[in-house]
Amino acid sequence: MKLESVELRRLNVPLKSAFRTSFSSVNLHQVLWVHAITDVGEGWAECGANERPDYSSEFHDGAATVLKEFLLPDLFALGNDLSAEAVAPTLHWAKGHRMAKAAIETALLDAQLRAADQSLANYLGATKDRVPAGVSVGIMDSLDELMRFVEGYLAEGYLRIKLKIEPGWDYEPVRLVRKTFGDDLLLQVDANTAYTRDDFDLLKRLDEFNLLLIEQPINEEDVLGHAKLADYIETPVCLDESIISADIARDAIELGAAEIINIKPSRVGGYLESKKIHDIAVASDVAVWCGGMLETGIGRAANLALAAMPGFTLPGDTSASSRYFAVDTTEPFVLVDGHISVPTGPGIGVDPIMEIVDGYTVSKEWINKP
Numbered sequence: 233m234k235l236e237s238v239e240l241r242r243l244n245v246p247l248k249s250a251f252r253t254s255f256s257s258v259n260l261h262q263v264l265w266v267h268a269i270t271d272v273g274e275g276w277a278e279c280g281a282n283e284r285p286d287y288s289s290e291f292h293d294g295a296a297t298v299l300k301e302f303l304l305p306d307l308f309a310l311g312n313d314l315s316a317e318a319v320a321p322t323l324h325w326a327k328g329h330r331m332a333k334a335a336i337e338t339a340l341l342d343a344q345l346r347a348a349d350q351s352l353a354n355y356l357g358a359t360k361d362r363v364p365a366g367v368s369v370g371i372m373d374s375l376d377e378l379m380r381f382v383e384g385y386l387a388e389g390y391l392r393i394k395l396k397i398e399p400g401w402d403y404e405p406v407r408l409v410r411k412t413f414g415d416d417l418l419l420q421v422d423a424n425t426a427y428t429r430d431d432f433d434l435l436k437r438l439d440e441f442n443l444l445l446i447e448q449p450i451n452e453e454d455v456l457g458h459a460k461l462a463d464y465i466e467t468p469v470c471l472d473e474s475i476i477s478a479d480i481a482r483d484a485i486e487l488g489a490a491e492i493i494n495i496k497p498s499r500v501g502g503y504l505e506s507k508k509i510h511d512i513a514v515a516s517d518v519a520v521w522c523g524g525m526l527e528t529g530i531g532r533a534a535n536l537a538l539a540a541m542p543g544f545t546l547p548g549d550t551s552a553s554s555r556y557f558a559v560d561t562t563e564p565f566v567l568v569d570g571h572i573s574v575p576t577g578p579g580i581g582v583d584p585i586m587e588i589v590d591g592y593t594v595s596k597e598w599i600n601k602p
């Protein structure tokens with residue numbers, strides 16, 4: 233396969249309601265797409281970075297710049313030696329920028345698999361044709377509002393609820409959701425690093441609610457702190473932001489810091505690295521689940537393929553398109569009996585609907601092979 237040109241496309245996709253985490257509140261999802269044109273066909277990917285470096289150090293302008301100035305020139309230079317598998321080794325010299333690398337690797341993997349008439353799910357070794365869906369519920373202005381949203385999601389059929397928490401929005405919302413919806417509800421929380429080592433007693437209070445897990449309670453660089461917390465509380469500690477590579481996943485597991493892992497392909501540099509993390513976790517008896525970055529259909533499709541691998545034993549943040557969007561960029565993913573179907577078509581298995589995509593597009597830039 234040979235890379236001929238790449239389109240960087242920015243989209244502004246409105247959210248149905250504001251999504252608030254411990255670090256931001258957004259009601260417009262700003263998206264960066266990477267569209268690769270090769271000699272064997274085209275491929276699409278959604279970059280996991282946010283517009284601002286708030287979830288991780290990456291952000292759209294940074295990803296676009298590193299792609300244009302450093303990553304794409306090396307991939308153009310490979311000529312006919314390009315393959316999706318060659319992307320990570322070729323770009324290894326460039327430190328970090330995993331979301332930018334994941335985006336181009338995924339777009340090329342999509343092109344390569346479409347040409348080979350193979351689905352991403354099949355390529356990754358998926359064993360399921362549908363995956364159980366969880367939903368991530370943002371921080372709300374009031375407990376009443378939270379109850380209304382959770383009740384609505386449960387009525388739609390979601391099989392697991394994840395509550396975003398932060399200091400001041402933790403014990404009470406969790407207590408109320410547990411009390412209202414019962415002990416059988418699969419319930420977990422995500423702090424996005426909002427706590428510190430001084431908050432362990434506060435976090436221990438959540439033990440009484442029999443949570444599936446607590447996700448990334450403290451600073452992503454404090455892996456040892458998570459191991460200490462895991463010793464201190466009953467609730468299993470799950471890492472998200474900290475796990476940026478298979479090497480870190482292996483270390484975090486060995487340290488006792490990652491009792492469960494949220495795998496987000498964008499955060500770790502792509503689907504190939506995600507597969508490595510999956511394999512390491514399975515070999516260590518650590519459960520994994522697929523996280524999300526509010527992906528539109530292009531990104532959601534690829535995440536569903538990953539979530540269909542055998543080690544993904546917990547419901548992911550792989551919710552239906554309608555969780556966030558009135559109109560998705562592809563055929564919408566729908567919830568049926570609490571599950572979402574894994575695409576079976578070649579590559580990521582879905583196509584952008586260009587009339588809709590063009591309506592969301594705010595800019596396009598083409599980078600051509602020199």
Ligand code: SMG
Nearest residue numbers: 287368424523524525526527549
């Ligand atoms: O795709 O449903 C989704 C988003 C799930 O909560 C979610 N993601 O830390 O896991 C996480 C957050 C990051 C969101 S960045 C705005």
Ligand code: MG
Nearest residue numbers: 422447448472
């Ligand atoms: Mg998280």
